[in-house]
Amino acid sequence: MALKKTLLMVCLLASPSLWATTFVYVSNATSGSISRYQLDSASGALTPTGTTLVGGKIMPLAVSPDKHFLYGAVRSKPWSIISWSIKGKNGDLHQRASAAVDASYPWITTDKSGRYLLAASYDSDVVASQRIEHGLVTGRVSGRYKTGPHAHSVVVDNSNRSLYVANLGNDRVLQLALGADGAISEIGKGYVSDEKESGPRHSVMSPDNRFLYNLTEMGGTITQYRRQPDGALEKLQSWPNAVAARYQLAHGRQRPADYSDPTPRIWAADLKITPDGRFLYMSERTSSTVSGYRVDAQSGALTLIGSWPVEKQPRGMAIDGSGKWLLVSGEKSAVVGSYAINDKDGTLARVGEAACGTGANWVVTVTR
Structure with missing residues (x-):
């Protein structure tokens, strides 16, 4: 009996649900800081653990595949990519390197191997791969591709061979190949087109x-593309914006720094999918809402679940590794919100909040 109890205790201690900890990081563009939190896996509560001062317009964040490093792009001059190691029981950040870059990047991520940082530049119209060595982003550019106007995001597929870049300025999603050496080249003709003046912004791959x-x-539309074996995309179908009619939002416009327009317009921001691929969520800034969709397991088609009010002018979102919690930051909100994802129907319920800096922007989670 004693042996059985000992074996049971060993199994329980080995269970990830008991020892895994989830850290949450939110970049604050105006305050030039990163807010740090610990996420309660049972309740969804956020406990602040500190603030990391950056001293510049810190915006997009990315996590290394091994969960040991956090990367952030500073979009105020001098442009740079900062590498922090994630340490301690509270997920403290320790700056390890700062690499100068020649463009302002509104989106960064890593390839699946963790050897390259992939970055898209809205202002410089490029996508680039920067070499990562010993977990730290370097100034070595391994690949660079001229995208056309306003590259807004870059995602890598699960095979680590294809890159997809949303180009807001010419209504295209680029289809590119990522070489083992970090080189970037076209797949086929290099792009698929979306509706005119729709402004492709953020993308996600199905798991x-x-x-x-x-x-x-x-x-404010969501368009589904089928990925071909060679990485090329085939456009399947689109779904209209879920809240435009309810909030009487006119079609959106590009928003330069001097943008001024009193007309309420569509201004979609972020897109996230749960780890199991069952639910997808998008944020819309003018209405300050998040809309959720159920994803058909076979066809990948979307069915609207509902829309919910969230933090004011929601810019960034993240879903934790368990798929139970959606975290939302608002550019005009003093808090970051935590929302429970109903496992049966995908509906959202607000369960908590925690103070953040000003201009809250990007949200990432690290579970380890």
Whole structure:
């Protein structure tokens, strides 16, 4: 009996649900800081653990595949990519390197191997791969591709061979190949087109690698693409913006620094999919809402679940590794919100909040 109890205790201690800890990081563009939290896996509560001062306009964040490093792009001059190691029981950040870059990047991620940082530049119209060595982003550029106007995001497929870049300025989603050496080249003709003046912005891959979903900023639509064996995309179908009619939002427009327009317009921001691929969520800034969709397991088609009010002018979202919690930051909100994802129907319920800096922007989670 004693042996059985000992074996049971060993199994329980080995269970990830007991020892795994989830850290949450939110970049604050205006305050030039990163807010740090610990996420309660049972309740969804966020406990602040500190603030990391950056001293510049810190915006997109990315996590290394091994969960040991956090990367952030500073979009105020001098442009740079900062590498922090994630340490301690509270997920403290220790700056290890700062690499100068020649463009302002609104989106960064890593390839699946963790050897390259992939970055898209809205202002410089490029996508680039930067070499990562010993977990730290370097100034070595391994690949660079001229995208056309306003590259807004870059995602890598699960095979680590294809890159997809949303180009807001010419209504295209680029289909590119990522070489083992970090080189970037075209797949086929290099792109698929979306609706005119829709403004492709953020994309996500389905976990099974069959479909790419893209959110358009000005149209607020979600478009589904089928990924071919060679990485080329085939456009399947689109879904209209879920809240435009309810909030009487006109079609969106590109928003330069001097943008001024009193007309309420569609201004979609972020797109996330749960780890099991069952639910997809998008944020819309003018209405300050998040809309959720159920994803058909076979066809990948979307069915609207509902829309919910969230933090004011929601810019970034993240879903934790368990798929139970959606975290939302608002550019005009003093808090970051935590929402429970109903496992049966995908509906959202707000369960908590925690103070953040000003201009809250990007949200990432690290579970380890």
